[in-house]
Amino acid sequence: MVEFTHISDGRAQMVDIxxxxxxxxxxVATGKIYLRPATLAAIREGIVVKGNALATARVAATLAVKETPRIIPMCHTIQLGAIVVDFKEGDGFIEAFVRAKSTGKTGVEMEALTGVSVALLTIWDMVKSAEKDENGQYPVTRIEGIRVVEKKKGTTPAAA
Incomplete structure (x- = not known):
């Protein structure tokens, strides 16, 4: 059984921006999901039982980016200008990339990270029946390396 140690949470508040x-x-955020070779082939060939795993993950990531302030309590609501979701297959994994863009007073890192996390979780959900072993466990499947790989803060927008 996993034991948890209580950590005092102090107070929480939004930052005044x-x-x-x-x-x-x-x-831009990225992360990887490691899968069995047969599962990667099924995704590549479009024969996943639940449907198109990457198309579904792309939509889920887009929705997650848009809903970030609803699920991360101290995250500001921002006006999104663009969301781009992409995938790349590597040796034993699929890497997800999410680029979020906004014009505003605060960054979009949390939105990009949330998008990547949900994209990877969606892929897992789409292929979990193929990933389980005979005991219902996931010996290969894992999500790793979710991180921000690029952050830009540009110029003030031109007056209309």
Whole structure:
């Protein structure tokens, strides 16, 4: 059984960003899901039992980016300008990339990270029947390396 140690949570609050200027902001996050070779082949060939795993993950990631402030309590609501979700197959894994862009007072890192996390979880959900061993366990399947790989803070938008 896993034991948990209580950590005092102190207080929580949103950071006041009202005095900051609106600027163009962009973040790219990535992460990997490791899968069995047969599962990777099924994704590549479009024969996953539940349907198109990457198309479903792309939509799920887009929705997750848009809903980030609803699931991360101290995250500000922002006006998103663009969301791009892409995938790359590597040696034993699929890597997800999410680029989020906004013009505002705060960054979009949490949105990009949330998008990647949900994309990878969606892939797992789409292929879990193929990933389980005879005991119902996942000996190969794992998600790793979720991180921000790029963050840009640009210029103030031009006046209309």
């Amino acid at each position: 009202s005095a900051k200027s609106d600027v163009v902001r962009e973040a």
